[in-house]
Amino acid sequence: MNSPRDLTAAQAAAKVRAGELGADELFAAYRDAAAADELNAYLYVADEPNASGGELGGVPLAVKDLFCTEGVISQSGSKILEGYKPPYTATVVQRLQEAGAPLLGKTNQDEFAMGSSNENSAFGPVQNPWDRERVPGGSSGGSAAAVAAGTAPWALGTDTGGSIRQPAAMCGIVGLKPTYGAVSRFGMIAFASSLDQAGPLTRDVTDAALLFKHMTSKDPCDATSIGSPGAVTLPSATRLDGIRLGRPDDLSTEGVEPGVMEAYERTLKLAEELGATIETCHLPHADHGISAYYVIAPAEASSNLARFDGVRYGLRANGSDLLSMYTQTRHDGFGPEVKRRIMLGTYALSSGYYDAFYGRAQRVRTKIADDFRNAFESVDFVVTPTAPTTAFKIGELADDPLAMYLNDYFTVPMSLAGIPAISIPNGLSDGRPTGFQLAGPAFSESRILDAAHALEQALGFDGSKARS
Amino acid sequence: MIDREQVLHVARLARLELTEDEVGRMTTEMSKILGHIEKIGELDLEGVPPTSHVVEVTGALRPDEPRPSLPREVAFANAPDIADDGFRVPSPQA
Numbered sequence: 001m002n003s004p005r006d007l008t009a010a011q012a013a014a015k016v017r018a019g020e021l022g023a024d025e026l027f028a029a030y031r032d033a034a035a036a037d038e039l040n041a042y043l044y045v046a047d048e049p050n051a052s053g054g055e056l057g058g059v060p061l062a063v064k065d066l067f068c069t070e071g072v073i074s075q076s077g078s079k080i081l082e083g084y085k086p087p088y089t090a091t092v093v094q095r096l097q098e099a100g101a102p103l104l105g106k107t108n109q110d111e112f113a114m115g116s117s118n119e120n121s122a123f124g125p126v127q128n129p130w131d132r133e134r135v136p137g138g139s140s141g142g143s144a145a146a147v148a149a150g151t152a153p154w155a156l157g158t159d160t161g162g163s164i165r166q167p168a169a170m171c172g173i174v175g176l177k178p179t180y181g182a183v184s185r186f187g188m189i190a191f192a193s194s195l196d197q198a199g200p201l202t203r204d205v206t207d208a209a210l211l212f213k214h215m216t217s218k219d220p221c222d223a224t225s226i227g228s229p230g231a232v233t234l235p236s237a238t239r240l241d242g243i244r245l246g247r248p249d250d251l252s253t254e255g256v257e258p259g260v261m262e263a264y265e266r267t268l269k270l271a272e273e274l275g276a277t278i279e280t281c282h283l284p285h286a287d288h289g290i291s292a293y294y295v296i297a298p299a300e301a302s303s304n305l306a307r308f309d310g311v312r313y314g315l316r317a318n319g320s321d322l323l324s325m326y327t328q329t330r331h332d333g334f335g336p337e338v339k340r341r342i343m344l345g346t347y348a349l350s351s352g353y354y355d356a357f358y359g360r361a362q363r364v365r366t367k368i369a370d371d372f373r374n375a376f377e378s379v380d381f382v383v384t385p386t387a388p389t390t391a392f393k394i395g396e397l398a399d400d401p402l403a404m405y406l407n408d409y410f411t412v413p414m415s416l417a418g419i420p421a422i423s424i425p426n427g428l429s430d431g432r433p434t435g436f437q438l439a440g441p442a443f444s445e446s447r448i449l450d451a452a453h454a455l456e457q458a459l460g461f462d463g464s465k466a467r468s
Numbered sequence: 469m470i471d472r473e474q475v476l477h478v479a480r481l482a483r484l485e486l487t488e489d490e491v492g493r494m495t496t497e498m499s500k501i502l503g504h505i506e507k508i509g510e511l512d513l514e515g516v517p518p519t520s521h522v523v524e525v526t527g528a529l530r531p532d533e534p535r536p537s538l539p540r541e542v543a544f545a546n547a548p549d550i551a552d553d554g555f556r557v558p559s560p561q562a
Contacts, residue, residue, distance in 0.1 A: 084546055085545070085546065087538060087542045087543070087545065180522050180523055181522075181523040181525070194520060194521050194522070220530040223525065223528035224521070224523060224525055224528070226523060226525065285511070288507060288508050288511065290504070291504060291505045291506075291507050291508045292508060294501065294504075294505055295505055295508075302482060306483075309483070310548060311547075311548075311555050311557055312543075312546070312547055312555055313546035313547060313548075314546070314548070315548075316548035316549065319558055320558065321558050321559060321560060321561060322557055322558050322559065322560045323483075323560070324485075324558075325557065325558050326483045327483050327484060327485040328485050330482075330483055330484050330485065331484060331485035331486065331487075334484075336490075339484060339486070339490070339494070340494065340497060340498070340501075342482050342484060343475070343478055343479065343482060343484070343494055343498060344498060344501065344502075346478050346481050346482040347470070347474075347478045347498070347502075350477075350478060350481060356509070357505070359518060360508050360509065360511075360513060361508060362518030362519055362520060363513040363516040363517070363518050363519075364508050364511065364513065365518070365519040366516050366517055366518065366519040367511075367513070367516060369519060369522060401497055401500075401501060402500055402501055402504055405501070416522075417522065418522030418523060442523075
């Protein structure tokens, strides 16, 4: 072993538990690597570990900026929260610390998790470790880049419309968006409350399962949390015998990079060799997912972000009266994408437009959830490419918000339906990582992780090239 | 699709100051995005119930047991301006 950083998180935890590796040595190795990060992935790096022992064995955890961590900056990538130190810690971070995962650092992200490239951070863009001229994806771009570069063993992200899965795909790592309600949202700085869900970004599927196992809980502080009905098991499958994979025939492949499509087709063939059958399935309303999502998410965001008014915390601008203080604070504190979404959401909820936009979008959401329910009567999982393209260049889509939104085309339908989905590394296209997405019914995480594990073993993706 | 007056109206509702330049850009960008979103107008959604929430949790109540609240100095720790044990703001009518 050259460095403890060569180990996966699960391997490192096992070695610490067996007394073959010191937790302090492991923490120091990652702390030094994170402090030397050149990708702008971190907004804060801890000095000393604040947890040890347990099943997670002191393996340090990088945490997306928007999770509240007591006494440690939690800014959601926004200037309006610059320097904000919360008085409490998010339930999921607390649980992972209790299981033995100390805080390694806080990772960069798109402001308030709004974005698909990490270019919307008030603290500058993050670079993709596979190609530093390119974005890492978003909004959990710092978490994805840190894990891919090997400066973090694993990381927490959040996914509202693809913000774990898409950066995982673009950085060649694993990202799991759990079922809505599986993980407490208490202490997550909210974007869209009916969609936000925390999940792991990891080097492999086993690590994702190990972290998720300790994340899921019913929390009295989050009335929408349910936990996981069954025990979360670590994956072991190497075959897919009897598994029916559903290939949606009504999601458009127009605009999908040829290399991404080839990798997807190749993996479907591989799945057949492992014993799976590939069946066509129908999601007739999924094509409207982006439209529904970009009404519902901004509507909820416009309401959630009303709290940033310069009164109790965060930035305050000068104003001659109370109203001008509010409007000027929000002008100075929010970036362009956040302003755009507040405006879209306020418009969609405003008198005269509510039924045409918000009401219709909620009905489309019902149809999309029904589509998945129907599909899962004849297939076990729905499979798609995770994102239509590989990582694009920093600045490439900056002036075209709609093109940026369409990057979420394959991930948004699952978010609207509240179902779990994973992205696993699916080989390279033109030297850049692509992702393969598996989605299953609500609370099917253990089955998804098992199937993903079988595919991962057969694919044999090598992510070491991106690690520094 | 959406004009300058509507943008200014929505900005007022959102308590958001926009510069002249931002109003112009917002008008163009919102029109383009809303143009795409309008595709959902083509769908027949007659009789389809709306979904505001995907999980069926109703009446999620916990026991109403008193717990300590945030100490005053902790609640004020991040405040931009405090006075007389409260958050100080400019007068509503300056």
